[in-house]
Amino acid sequence: MTKPLRVGIMGAGGIARGAHLPNYKKMGDRVQVVAVADVIEEKAEECARIHSIPHFFSSLEEMLDQVELxxxxxxxxxxxxxxxxxxxxxxxxxxxCEKPPAMTSEEAEEMARTAKRQGKILTYGFHYRHSPEVETLKRFVDAGELGEIYASRVYAVRRRGIPGWGVFTNKELQGGGPLIDIGVHMLDSALYLMGYPEPELVMGAAYQKIGNRKGVGLMGEWDWKNYSVEDMARGMIRFKDGSSLMLETAFAANVEKDDTMQVTLMGDRGGADVFPLKIYQEKHDTLLDITPAYLPKKNYHEVEIERFVHSCLGLTSPLSTPEQGVILQRLIEAIYQSAETGEAVKL
Structure with a gap:
C-alpha cells in the first residue's frame, strides 16, 4: 500500500475548515493531515483540536521545520x-494554493519558477473547474462540438453580497474585491474552456459606489467605514488568436438576482451557458438547445482535493498549472491597471 500523503495546512480560517480539512478527511487512509499553522496561534490550536490534528504552530516556518510534510x-x-x-x-x-495565485504577476512568476526548479506540483484552488458542468462542457469543446470559440462572457455578480467576515474588503491583504475573489473563478473557468489563449490587450473599469456606505447586507454586515476595494469591476480582453472575453463582477450592484455565476461561450459551430449547462447548436436546418439529462452531483472542493492528492501520489496530473496561474494573475493585474489609468494595457 502507498504511504499516506502527509499534509500541512497554512491558515486556519474559513476556507481551510470549510473546504480543505473536511475533504482531506474524505480521502481516508490516503491522507494524514498532521499539522496546521496560523499567525494567530489560538486559531491553529482550536483548529487542531476540532479536527484531531496532532501538531499546531504559529508560523509556516515552524511547521516546515518541525514536521515532515x-x-x-x-x-x-x-x-x-x-x-x-x-x-x-x-x-x-x-x-x-487557494485562489488567486498571488497579489502580483511577478509573485506568480516566482511561484511558477520555484515549482519548476524544485520539481514539485503547484496547483491553485480554482474549484469551479471541477464542477460537472465545466468537466462535461470541456469534453464537448475538446471534441470540436463548439468549433472555434471566438467570444466568451464572464459574469459573477451579487446584488448585496459583500462578505461580512474575514478580510475580503481589505485591499492591503486581498489586493482587490470581487474581481480577485469571485470573478477570478468564472474568468479561470472561461479561460480553461477556451484553452487558456494568450492575452494581447486588456481594458478595465472599477467602481466603489455601494460598499463604502452603510446598507443592506445579504452576507452579514461589512465594515463600510474601512471598505477599501472595488464593489464592481468590468473588463474586456482580446487574445492573440483574435478571440475576446467580456467580464463583469460585483460584490454589490443594483440588479435583480442575489447571486449569479455564469460563463458563456460562443463558437462557430455552437455555444454554451455553463451554469446550468445548456449547449446551443444548428444541425440539419434546425436550431437546437441541448441540456444534459443527468450530471453527477459532487462537491467541487471535494473533487479538487481528491485530484490534488492523486496528483501528489502520482496517479494523475493536476488540473491547473503554475503557467496558467501566471496568465490569470497578469489579466487581473491588467484590468486593475487599466481601471486606474483609464488606458488599455498591452500584454
Missing part, C-alpha cells in the same frame, strides 16, 4: 499566498 494547503489571505507557497515548495512540498 509531503504537501501543504495554503489558505491564507491573498497577501501571503506567494511567500507561503514559495517557502513550502523550497521545503520539498507539493502545494495547493
Amino acid at each position: 509531503d504537501a501543504v494547503s495554503v489558505c491564507t489571505p491573498n497577501k501571503f499566498h506567494a511567500p507561503a507557497t514559495i517557502a513550502a515548495l523550497k521545503a520539498g512540498c507539493h502545494v495547493l
Whole structure:
C-alpha cells in the first residue's frame, strides 16, 4: 500500500475548515493531515483540536521545520499566498494554493519558477473547474462540438453580497474585491474552456459606489467605514488568436438576482451557458438547445482535493498549472491597471 500523503495546512480560517480539512478527511487512509499553522496561534490550536490534528504552530516556518510534510494547503489571505507557497515548495512540498495565485504577476512568476526548479506540483484552488458542468462542457469543446470559440462572457455578480467576515474588503491583504475573489473563478473557468489563449490587450473599469456606505447586507454586515476595494469591476480582453472575453463582477450592484455565476461561450459551430449547462447548436436546418439529462452531483472542493492528492501520489496530473496561474494573475493585474489609468494595457 502507498504511504499516506502527509499534509500541512497554512491558515486556519474559513476556507481551510470549510473546504480543505473536511475533504482531506474524505480521502481516508490516503491522507494524514498532521499539522496546521496560523499567525494567530489560538486559531491553529482550536483548529487542531476540532479536527484531531496532532501538531499546531504559529508560523509556516515552524511547521516546515518541525514536521515532515509531503504537501501543504495554503489558505491564507491573498497577501501571503506567494511567500507561503514559495517557502513550502523550497521545503520539498507539493502545494495547493487557494485562489488567486498571488497579489502580483511577478509573485506568480516566482511561484511558477520555484515549482519548476524544485520539481514539485503547484496547483491553485480554482474549484469551479471541477464542477460537472465545466468537466462535461470541456469534453464537448475538446471534441470540436463548439468549433472555434471566438467570444466568451464572464459574469459573477451579487446584488448585496459583500462578505461580512474575514478580510475580503481589505485591499492591503486581498489586493482587490470581487474581481480577485469571485470573478477570478468564472474568468479561470472561461479561460480553461477556451484553452487558456494568450492575452494581447486588456481594458478595465472599477467602481466603489455601494460598499463604502452603510446598507443592506445579504452576507452579514461589512465594515463600510474601512471598505477599501472595488464593489464592481468590468473588463474586456482580446487574445492573440483574435478571440475576446467580456467580464463583469460585483460584490454589490443594483440588479435583480442575489447571486449569479455564469460563463458563456460562443463558437462557430455552437455555444454554451455553463451554469446550468445548456449547449446551443444548428444541425440539419434546425436550431437546437441541448441540456444534459443527468450530471453527477459532487462537491467541487471535494473533487479538487481528491485530484490534488492523486496528483501528489502520482496517479494523475493536476488540473491547473503554475503557467496558467501566471496568465490569470497578469489579466487581473491588467484590468486593475487599466481601471486606474483609464488606458488599455498591452500584454
